[in-house]
Amino acid sequence: MGALTDKVATKKYEPHVAMGPEVDDDAVFSLLGAPLIDCMLGGGRACCIAYGQTGSGKTHTQTNLQIRAARELFRALETRGEELLVMVSFFENCGDRCYDLLHERHEVQLRDDGTGEVHLAGLRAVPCATVEDVHDALAFGNRVRRTEATAANAQSSRSHSICTLSLHQPSQAADATTPVGSLRIVDLAGSERHENSATHSAERLQEMKEINYSLGCLKECIRSQLLAAKGKKQQHVPYRNSKLTLLLKENLEPGIGEQDHRRTAFIAHVSPMRSSAAHSRNTLDYAAAMIETSRAEQERKKFVGPEQWSKKHMVDWVAQLDGGRFTHLAPSFQMTGKMFAVSWVGELHRRVKAAGGTEADSNFIYDAFHMELKKAKAAQRSRKPSDSSEARTAAVASANQKRKANPTRPWESSGLGVAMELDVPAPHPGVHVQRE
Ligand SMILES: Nc1ncnc2c1ncn2[C@@H]1O[C@H](COP(=O)(O)OP(=O)(O)OP(=O)(O)O)[C@@H](O)[C@H]1O
Numbered sequence: 001m002g003a004l005t006d007k008v009a010t011k012k013y014e015p016h017v018a019m020g021p022e023v024d025d026d027a028v029f030s031l032l033g034a035p036l037i038d039c040m041l042g043g044g045r046a047c048c049i050a051y052g053q054t055g056s057g058k059t060h061t062q063t064n065l066q067i068r069a070a071r072e073l074f075r076a077l078e079t080r081g082e083e084l085l086v087m088v089s090f091f092e093n094c095g096d097r098c099y100d101l102l103h104e105r106h107e108v109q110l111r112d113d114g115t116g117e118v119h120l121a122g123l124r125a126v127p128c129a130t131v132e133d134v135h136d137a138l139a140f141g142n143r144v145r146r147t148e149a150t151a152a153n154a155q156s157s158r159s160h161s162i163c164t165l166s167l168h169q170p171s172q173a174a175d176a177t178t179p180v181g182s183l184r185i186v187d188l189a190g191s192e193r194h195e196n197s198a199t200h201s202a203e204r205l206q207e208m209k210e211i212n213y214s215l216g217c218l219k220e221c222i223r224s225q226l227l228a229a230k231g232k233k234q235q236h237v238p239y240r241n242s243k244l245t246l247l248l249k250e251n252l253e254p255g256i257g258e259q260d261h262r263r264t265a266f267i268a269h270v271s272p273m274r275s276s277a278a279h280s281r282n283t284l285d286y287a288a289a290m291i292e293t294s295r296a297e298q299e300r301k302k303f304v305g306p307e308q309w310s311k312k313h314m315v316d317w318v319a320q321l322d323g324g325r326f327t328h329l330a331p332s333f334q335m336t337g338k339m340f341a342v343s344w345v346g347e348l349h350r351r352v353k354a355a356g357g358t359e360a361d362s363n364f365i366y367d368a369f370h371m372e373l374k375k376a377k378a379a380q381r382s383r384k385p386s387d388s389s390e391a392r393t394a395a396v397a398s399a400n401q402k403r404k405a406n407p408t409r410p411w412e413s414s415g416l417g418v419a420m421e422l423d424v425p426a427p428h429p430g431v432h433v434q435r436e
């Protein structure tokens with residue numbers, strides 16, 4: 001971001017993609033929506049969250065995304081000749097309550113099944129045979145969503161909305177809870193400043209408090225996730241503090257294992273007006289925290305300490321230990337590093353003795369492994385994402401080159417995307433963070 005006031009120093013952000021005024025709705029979709037549709041069609045859980053101050057264009061962006069995503073989804077299913085059922089659900093969250101926007105705003109109960117999965121009891125998804133069916137359903141939901149005029153926006157969203165397009169095997173039509181791919185489009189309500197609330201009714205004041213509280217909880221989760229990803233210490237992420245964060249937990253938390261195919265795009269909307277500078281900076285700081293979290297997680301995934309060793313690696317390590325004096329015992333260490341780390345020393349004595357070694361040999365190997373483990377953990381703790389800033393700068397430069405060569409879908413050629421200084425005098429620039 002450029003100089004916000006004469007007194008504020010320049011601050012640089014490195015989003016994956018930055019979009020200025022020249023980027024139209026189709027381009028926004030090909031940059032953001034298309035990779036999410038790919039994820040969904042690949043059986044994954046895709047999500048796009050629009051975040052930013054009131055009046056900065058979140059609803060505009062997400063409504064366009066809804067329309068284009070439906071179109072692209074049906075087009076892709078037709079091209080692939082796949083017989084999948086498309087279903088749509090749409091609800092809004094106001095404070096502790098959720099309402100089904102496609103069914104007379106019926107109240108929906110949010111339930112945690114105890115395993116960490118959150119269910120919306122009573123939310124009814126609508127089967128859609130054509131793209132027009134999806135458009136009609138979403139247009140209806142958008143019309144009945146709670147809006148009010150605020151100082152910054154004549155049609156300000158006064159609730160958080162979550163629209164979900166999901167794919168189902170036709171045989172599963174009755175069981176809409178087990179999609180084979182889904183896309184969530186989240187349009188958050190914008191926070192309002194207290195100084196703009198002088199003429200608010202008691203109801204509006206309560207609504208403003210609820211919105212500001214839930215957005216505060218979201219920020220807190222983003223902050224805690226960053227600390228957790230950096231592995232500073234066991235970090236509790238307070239998703240349970242609000243219904244909004246409980247709802248978004250599955251899209252914000254890191255994936256579990258390779259089978260867990262999730263992709264979340266986070267769009268930070270900023271307004272170029274000087275009077276919005278503080279808001280914009282705050283929005284971008286949270287987007288930056290999301291980027292750092294994503295980067296720290298990637299680094300952690302890449303990290304291969306003794307606990308990640310394969311059986312072969314373990315055998316080779318024992319064979320070369322202390323100048324190779326345990327080579328004859330190595331074949332008996334057909335175990336993963338993870339297994340070794342939790343093994344009881346008595347179990348190792350048994351293995352080593354069976355292979356012709358002594359208890360002293362077993363103690364030596366046990367101590368050497370745990371020493372390696374300790375060193376690796378210390379090294380991992382001291383690895384800060386910024387350690388790799390040179391490599392990142394080079395990657396960003398190369399991503400920029402590739403983006404120029406392939407302007408419509410830049411991140412297919414790069415996981416990192418584009419770095420830009422956000423001093424673009426744009427009416428509705430968006431900053432987009434992609435995480436997997
Ligand atoms: N890219 C755009 N091009 C043209 N008009 C836009 C664009 N983005 C937003 N607008 C217009 O700006 C106004 C405010 O946008 P919008 O309602 O999307 O803001 P918002 O971030 O959802 O605000 P709130 O948090 O109050 O709901 C609307 O009239 C909208 O049509």
Ligand SMILES: [Mg+2]
Pocket residue numbers: 058059060155156157187188189190
């Ligand atoms: Mg809105």
